[in-house]
Amino acid sequence: xxxxxxxxxxxxxxxxxxxxxxDVVIGGIFSFRxxxxxxxxxxxxxxCCLSFNFREFKFAQAMIFAINEINENPDMLPGVKLxxxxxxxxxxxxxxxxxxxLVSGLGGEVSxxxxxxxxxxxxxxxxxxxxxxxxxxxxxxxxxxxVISHFATCACLSNRKEYPTFFRTIxxxxxxxxxxxxxxxxxxxxxxxxxxxxxxxxxxxxAAFIQAAQEYGVCIEYSDAFSSSGPPADLQRITSKIQSxxxxxxLAFMSHREIKLLAKxxxxxxxxxxxxLGSDAWITDHSLADSEGHGILVGSLGFTVSRVQIHGLExxxxxxxxxxxxxxxxxxxxxxxxxxxxxxxxxxxxxxxxSGLESLRDVESPxxxxxxxxxxxxxxxxxxxxxxxxxxLLKCEEGRGPFSNGSxxxxxxxxxxxxxxxLSMVNFTTPEGERVYFDSNGDSPARYELVNLQITNRxxxxxxxxxxxxxxxxxxxxxxxxxxxxxxxxxxxxxxxxGEISNSTDSIHCMKCAPEFWSxxxxxxxxxxxxxxxxYGEILGTLLASFSLxxxxxxxxxxxxxxxxxxxxxxxxxxxxxxxxxxxxLTLCFLCSLTFIGRPTQWSCMxxxxxxxxxxxxxxxxxLGKTILVLMAFKASLPGSNLMKWFGPTQQRLCVVSFxxxxxxxxxxxxxxxxxxxxxxxxxxxxxxxxxxxxxxxxGFWAVLGYVGVLAGLCxxxxxxxxxxxxxxxxxxxxxxxxxxxxxxxxxxVPAYISSPGKFTVAVEIFAILASSYGLLFCIFMPKCxxxxxxxxxxxxxxxxxxxxxxx
Numbered sequence: 001x002x003x004x005x006x007x008x009x010x011x012x013x014x015x016x017x018x019x020x021x022x023d024v025v026i027g028g029i030f031s032f033r034x035x036x037x038x039x040x041x042x043x044x045x046x047x048c049c050l051s052f053n054f055r056e057f058k059f060a061q062a063m064i065f066a067i068n069e070i071n072e073n074p075d076m077l078p079g080v081k082l083x084x085x086x087x088x089x090x091x092x093x094x095x096x097x098x099x100x101x102l103v104s105g106l107g108g109e110v111s112x113x114x115x116x117x118x119x120x121x122x123x124x125x126x127x128x129x130x131x132x133x134x135x136x137x138x139x140x141x142x143x144x145x146x147v148i149s150h151f152a153t154c155a156c157l158s159n160r161k162e163y164p165t166f167f168r169t170i171x172x173x174x175x176x177x178x179x180x181x182x183x184x185x186x187x188x189x190x191x192x193x194x195x196x197x198x199x200x201x202x203x204x205x206x207a208a209f210i211q212a213a214q215e216y217g218v219c220i221e222y223s224d225a226f227s228s229s230g231p232p233a234d235l236q237r238i239t240s241k242i243q244s245x246x247x248x249x250x251l252a253f254m255s256h257r258e259i260k261l262l263a264k265x266x267x268x269x270x271x272x273x274x275x276x277l278g279s280d281a282w283i284t285d286h287s288l289a290d291s292e293g294h295g296i297l298v299g300s301l302g303f304t305v306s307r308v309q310i311h312g313l314e315x316x317x318x319x320x321x322x323x324x325x326x327x328x329x330x331x332x333x334x335x336x337x338x339x340x341x342x343x344x345x346x347x348x349x350x351x352x353x354x355s356g357l358e359s360l361r362d363v364e365s366p367x368x369x370x371x372x373x374x375x376x377x378x379x380x381x382x383x384x385x386x387x388x389x390x391x392x393l394l395k396c397e398e399g400r401g402p403f404s405n406g407s408x409x410x411x412x413x414x415x416x417x418x419x420x421x422x423l424s425m426v427n428f429t430t431p432e433g434e435r436v437y438f439d440s441n442g443d444s445p446a447r448y449e450l451v452n453l454q455i456t457n458r459x460x461x462x463x464x465x466x467x468x469x470x471x472x473x474x475x476x477x478x479x480x481x482x483x484x485x486x487x488x489x490x491x492x493x494x495x496x497x498x499g500e501i502s503n504s505t506d507s508i509h510c511m512k513c514a515p516e517f518w519s520x521x522x523x524x525x526x527x528x529x530x531x532x533x534x535x536y537g538e539i540l541g542t543l544l545a546s547f548s549l550x551x552x553x554x555x556x557x558x559x560x561x562x563x564x565x566x567x568x569x570x571x572x573x574x575x576x577x578x579x580x581x582x583x584x585x586l587t588l589c590f591l592c593s594l595t596f597i598g599r600p601t602q603w604s605c606m607x608x609x610x611x612x613x614x615x616x617x618x619x620x621x622x623x624l625g626k627t628i629l630v631l632m633a634f635k636a637s638l639p640g641s642n643l644m645k646w647f648g649p650t651q652q653r654l655c656v657v658s659f660x661x662x663x664x665x666x667x668x669x670x671x672x673x674x675x676x677x678x679x680x681x682x683x684x685x686x687x688x689x690x691x692x693x694x695x696x697x698x699x700g701f702w703a704v705l706g707y708v709g710v711l712a713g714l715c716x717x718x719x720x721x722x723x724x725x726x727x728x729x730x731x732x733x734x735x736x737x738x739x740x741x742x743x744x745x746x747x748x749x750v751p752a753y754i755s756s757p758g759k760f761t762v763a764v765e766i767f768a769i770l771a772s773s774y775g776l777l778f779c780i781f782m783p784k785c786x787x788x789x790x791x792x793x794x795x796x797x798x799x800x801x802x803x804x805x806x807x808x
Contacts, residue, residue, distance in 0.1 A: 298455055302451055589773040712742050
C-alpha cells in the first residue's frame with residue numbers, strides 16, 4: 001500500500017537540460033522554447049514548442065554565472081560547492097513534471113519520507129510565468145522546498161496559505177496595477193479598455209487594476225480575456241470589441257504570446273490610433289520586434305523593474321560553447337541556429353558543417369545583449385538570496401540559531417525547510433546598491449521604471465499623448481451631471497447657475513459665492529458684488545443735483561429781488577420777515593436734497609433725514625405763519641377789532657420756533673434711540689449690493705414725515721378757509737394752491753417710496769423734496785416777483801387800497 005502523501009512521476013525520470021554537481025544543488029525551471037502550434041493543429045501534439053526564447057536561455061545562464069561567481073568567492077560558502085540542475089520545459093504539465101523531478105532527485109517517486117534526501121534540490125528558481133508557478137508551487141511547498149521566482153508577478157502568489165514556500169525577487173502585480181492606475185489618471189485617461197490573458201496572472205492583474213482605477217475616477221468601457229491556446233473566435237470577439245469601442249487606450253495584461261497574437265489580428269484588421277499600456281510580462285520583450293504587426297505597439301507605456309549592470313555577465317554569455325554542455329540538446333540547436341551551421345560530422349539539409357571557429361564574441365544577438373538587464377538581474381538576486389541563506393545556515397552559532405532552543409542546522413545534512421527558514425530572514429545589498437529582502441508574504445519591495453516602447457535606429461519619432469475619455473473634461477465654470485445608465489466617466493457639462501462657481505476642472509458641484517460676492521461671466525471665480533447707490537456721476541444723480549442747485553439759484557434770486565424791494569407795499573404787506581425766513585428755509589430744502597446723493601455713511605444717513613424733516617417743518621411753519629397772519633390782518637381791518645395785538649411779530653416768531661422745536665425734539669429722540677445707518681441690501685438684487693440708509697427706527701422716520709404732513713394739512717385747511725378774502729389779501733388763495741401741490745406730492749410719495757427698488761427709492765425721495773419746494777417757491781413768490789419786476793404800477797399803496805375798497 002502506498003504511503004500517505006506520495007507523488008509519482010508518470011514515465012521515466014526527466015534529465016535536466018543543464019547540470020553541474022555540487023555539495024548543495026539549486027534547481028531551475030525555464031522555458032528556452034516558446035510558441036505553440038495553431039489551435040486547429042494541436043491534435044498532432046499537445047505541447048509543441050516552436051521557437052527559441054533567448055531571454056529565458058539568458059536567465060538560465062545568469063543563474064549559472066551567479067553560481068560560478070559564488071563558488072569562486074572565498075568569503076561565501078567556504079568549503080561548499082554549489083551545483084545546479086536546470087530544466088527546459090514548455091507547457092504547464094511539463095513544468096510540473098520538472099518541479100517534481102527537482103524535488104525527488106532523479107527518482108520516480110517523492111513522499112514525506114524521502115523528500116529530504118540529498119539528491120533533491122535545496123531551492124528551485126523559476127518559473128517566469130505566473131500560471132505554471134501557480135501550478136507547481138503548492139506541490140513543491142508541501143515538501144517545504146523554497147521556490148524563488150524572478151518573473152511570476154501574480155498577486156495571488158502572495159497567499160501564504162496556498163503558497164507557503166514561495167518567494168520572488170520581482171514586485172507583486174498588486175503594485176504594478178496600482179502604478180498603472182496612477183499613470184492612467186496622471187495622463188488624463190478616464191475611459192479605457194482592459195484585456196487580459198485568461199489565467200490567474202491576467203485575471204488577478206486586471207481585477208487589481210480595475211479596483212485601483214475606479215478609486216482614481218477612471219472608468220472601464222470594456223473588460224475581456226482570451227488565451228493563446230483558446231479558440232480563434234475569442235480573439236476575433238476581442239478585435240471586434242476594440243474596433244467598435246470609443247476608448248482609445250487599452251491596458252493589455254498578458255504575456256508576449258498573447259500580445260503578439262492580438263497585435264497580428266489588429267494589424268490585419270487595420271486597427272490604428274490605439275495607445276497601449278502593457279504589463280511587465282511583455283512591455284520589454286525583445287521578441288516583439290520579430291512579430292507581425294508589432295508596429296501598432298510602438299509608443300506603448302508600462303512599468304518594469306529597474307535596469308542594472310551585472311559585471312562579467314557579458315563575458316560569460318559570449319564564452320558559451322557547446323563543449324561546455326555536451327549533453328544539452330538546446331545548446332546544440334541554439335548554436336546551429338545562431339551560426340547557421342550543423343554540429344554533426346556531415347552537413348544536413350541546407351546547413352554546412354560548423355568549422356569549430358564559431359564564437360559568440362563576434363555575434364550581436366538578443367542573447368548577448370546586456371544593455372537591458374532587468375529580469376535577468378532578478379535571477380541573479382534569486383541565486384544570491386539562496387546563497388546568503390545557506391551561508392547564514394552554515395555560519396550559525398549553536399545557541400543562537402533560529403530553531404528550537406537556539407539550535408542550528410546540521411551542515412552535513414541540510415534540509416530544505418531549514419533553508420526556507422533562513423531564506424525568510426535574508427537581507428543584503430547588491431553591488432549596485434539595491435537592497436534585497438522578503439516580507440512576510442515572500443514579496444520583494446516594489447520599485448519600477450516607466451518605459452516607452454519605441455523602434456530604434458529608424459529615425460526619430462514625435463509622440464503625442466492621445467485623449468481617451470468618455471466625455472470631455474468639464475472646464476471651470478461648469479459641473480458634471482452624470483448621464484443616465486452610463487458609468488461615472490460619462491457625463492454632461494452644465495454651466496454653473498448665477499452666483500455659483502467651479503474653479504477647477506471636472507467639478508462635481510458648483511460652490512455658492514459668499515453673500516458679498518457674485519460669480520463672474522465665466523462662472524469660475526467669485527468677484528465682489530457691484531455696490532450700487534445714487535451718485536453724482538450718473539445721469540439721474542446729475543439731473544437731480546442740477547435741479548437742486550437750480551432751486552437754490554432761483555430762491556437766492558427771489559431773495560435778492562425781495563430784498564431790493566423790501567420797502568415796497570407788496571413786500572411789506574406780506575410780512576417781509578416771514579417771507580425772508582421762508583426763502584431761507586426753501587434754500588435749505590433744496591440743499592438738503594444733495595445729502596441724499598453719494599455714498600451713504602453713518603453721518604450722511606443721520607443728516608439727510610433729520611435735515612429734511614427740520615427744514616421742511618421750518619418752511620411749513622413759515623407758510624402757516626403767513627396764512628394765520630393773512631386771516632388776522634383781515635379780521636383786524638374790521639371796525640372794533642384788535643386781533644393784531646395778539647399775533648404781532650413776536651408771536652409770529654414764537655409760532656415758527658415752537659413748531660420747529662417740536663420737530664427737532666422728534667429728530668433728537670430718533671437719533672438717540674435708533675438712528676439711521678448705512679446698510680448693504682443684498683436681498684433686493686442677487687448680483688449687486690444696494691448701499692442704502694436703513695431707517696433704524698421706522699417709527700422715528702414716519703413720525704418726522706407725519707409731523708410735516710400734519711403741519712401741511714393744517715396750513716392747507718386755514719388757507720382754504722381764507723380763499724375768499726379780498727384781492728389784496730389773495731395770498732390765502734396762493735397758499736391754498738401751493739399746499740395743495742405740496743400735499744399731492746407727498747401723498748403720492750408714500751406708495752412710490754415703498755415700491756421703488758434700490759437707489760430709485762432715494763431718487764423718489766429727492767424728487768418729492770424738489771417738487772414740493774419748487775411748488776412753494778413758484779406759487780408763493782413768482783406772482784409777487786412778476787408784479788415787482790414787470791408791473792410796478794400795482795406795487796403801490798393807492799392801488800392796493802383801491803382794490804381793497806372795491807372788494808368791500
